[in-house]
Amino acid sequence: MRNLQRGQAIVEFAIVLPLFLLLVFAIFFIGMMMVDYLTLSSLARSSARDAAVIRVEDYKKYKYQEIRSKYENNKLPIDIFEWNPKTSKEDFKITYEKNSQNVKVEMKAALNTDGYALAKVVDNLAGSKMKKIKINVTYNMYSENKLE
Template sequence: MNKQRGQDIVEFALLMPLFFIFIFGIMYCGFLFGDYLTLSSMARSAAREAVIVGETVPKGHENDDPKPQPSFQNLEDQYTDLIHTSHAVTNLYTFDGISIAKTGNNPPNGVPADSVGVEIKATLNKDYAFPIVLENLGIGLPQNYNIVYYMYDENKNKT
């Protein structure tokens, strides 16, 4: 029995890094999924608001002559500010922007004509050690993701 005195410490030292990688991986996936759900919900809200409110003249240009074309720029700016200031998402991915546009008469497959499409883009933030550790272990992470949401515009005369 005296020969096995250090066995517990050696086993602990060998298994501890794997245990922490496993625990941090679960946490990381949870944060990633939470961010995805939050941005997906914001995309849905932006699409709904774009259908209801419609296109507007960008702020600060209401009195220009000639008036600029109405667009969804005000709504894009509003949701960009909301995402940056509300801290609703973690810093695992950096928010790259939101774009809102009409699909028109020739939309992508499966999307009804006269819809409004919202796309939110995010890119992996490489400032954290954990994504680098996972990539060095051969575990690939999504480098970026796009959330696309379409909403049918029943009120075609407004937008």
């Protein structure tokens, strides 16, 4: 009778282990995605603050180019998402809205399925639907100076 119970425990373990590992893997992967999201959000907030306090003379001369160059060299720590502000102007935009006198910072990043091994594994498991996962961070801040 004891041998049958031992066999039952091994079968239960074999059924539960893959589900448990999948759950742990999913928690780990989502945590890594959140690190990249929080880093991008922090960069957006910092660049919006710098853009909100820019002097009128500097705005007319550079149009936020100094701020862009200051923050575009930053990298995402885990690199689950691909953020290339130097090659793509859509990944990092700073605009001034005349009507509301707000500075708007937009940052976008797509899932890096080409370069990161863990992202490739998840992409293969999900059936290539992971490419649709993107981060879009928009940060608005009231400008201290009327720029236009």
